[in-house]
Amino acid sequence: MSPLQSVLNGYRQVPRHVIYLIVAQFFVQGINTAFFLLLNYYMAEEGFADYEVAEVLSYRFLAVFCLAFPIGLFIKGRRLKPFFYVATVATPVMSLVLLHAIGEGWTQVVNASAMLWGLAYTCMQITVLPFILLNARKEAHSEAISLSFLSFSGTICLIGIGNFILTQIDPAFFTEKRVLQGISVLGLTGAFFVSRIRVPEQLSQKVPFRKVLRGYDWGTIFKALTPTLIIAVGAGFTIPVINLFFLNVHGLPSDQFSLVGSLTFFLVAMTVAIMPYVRRSFGYKVAITFFQSASIFMLFALATTEYYAHLPFALGIAIGAYVLRQPLMSAAAPMTSELTMYYVGPRNQEIMSALNASVWSGSWFVSMKLFGWLRQMEFRYVSIFLITVAMYIVGVAWYAYLIRQYERERQGEHSEGERTKLKPVEAGNKSP
Secondary structure, eight states, X not given: OOHHHHHHHHHHTSOHHHHHHHHHHHHXXXXXXHHHHHHHHHHHXXXXXXXXXXXXXXXXXXXXXXXXXXXXXXHTTSOSHHHHHHHHHHHHHHHHHHHHHHHHTOHHHHHHHHHHHHHHHHHHHTTHHXXXXXXXXXXXXXXXXXXXXXXXXXXXXHXXXXXXXXXXXXXXXXXXXXXXXXXXXXXXXXXXXXXXXXXXXXXXXXXXXXXXHHHSOHHHHHHHXXXXXXXXXXXXXXXXXXXXXXXXXXXOOHHHHHHHHHHHHHHHHHHHHHHHHHHHHHOHIIIIIIHHHHHHHHXXXXXXXXXXTTSTTHHHHHHHHHHHXXXXXXXXXXXXXXXXXXXXXXXXXXXHHHHHHHHHHHHHHHHHHHHHHHHHTTOXXXXXXXXXXXXXXXXXXXXXXXXXXXXXXXXXHHHHHHHHHHHHHHHHHHOO
């Protein structure tokens, strides 16, 4: 069987109800990616300074940081479909409120709606992975998780190209605000696909609140969570503001950045799609540590273009490094999620998913605050981005440590299983 056939056959094993969930996630993720591509530009046009943009983004992350852990405790042993409905309805509604408040200059409403936006998005963010692990066969887990991650890169491709085309047609009409409003309204379609999920849900075992401290393996959880925390803090200095870097350092406008983002996340989609095959063929060491290490080098190349931004080829190098860096780092993401979920075991998976969301958002909240402070102190982007490089190196080293531990445990279980199988044979040999 060819590698392509192996990849396609793997994705055919993903059950239909999981496909419906991922399509619903696609529409919610479309709003998230549109805001990632365009919101900073819209706020800059409305007169928000870099540190003020960071302040608004930080409120969104603060909501997730504060509420993801309680939600993770609450969903244990409960149906997850109602949370999908909340995400597919509330995320578009709060997006429209946020956009209107920015245009009107209602600072308090902007901050409040950003927090509610983050809460609504979290209802999808922390529930998809537990639903997949509970309601799909283990043989389809890698492909289902990869499809879930593909929704982010796929929507960036479509929205980036769409925004570029619309801007070319009529830039005066298709402003960042109108494009964001249109995508927000379209996001309501996700609720229809949630309604198509009609399979009886497999539920995890409920943990009573009074037994929370004893109901989970906290040492294992925090060990698995540590590299996520390190990488998330570093990523918070870079990912939410990468368009500001291209705008302020290299003068790249929003329509051109959208096009670059589309190309980048098309490559992300291609690499994420083949990662289950890469993992099965070469293991987690290649699927995670090799890809992440190559991504760190590309981020270093991207950041240092600020030193020679005045030269004509600097923008080309920055774009090239960004186009390569993002697929390399994003390709490893579904595999790190799978690894950590298997590492902590079924009892801890819901809380691990919630803590992952909480750590990412909490770290980005802290990073956005620090980024705003550093920019107010007139720190250059390159200095801030190199902090990310240093933190990524530590995080990747920790993932390498987790992989070694996980593989040792699997080898130990395999050896124990082989000994168990041999016992009846040995007993038989001793019979007269």
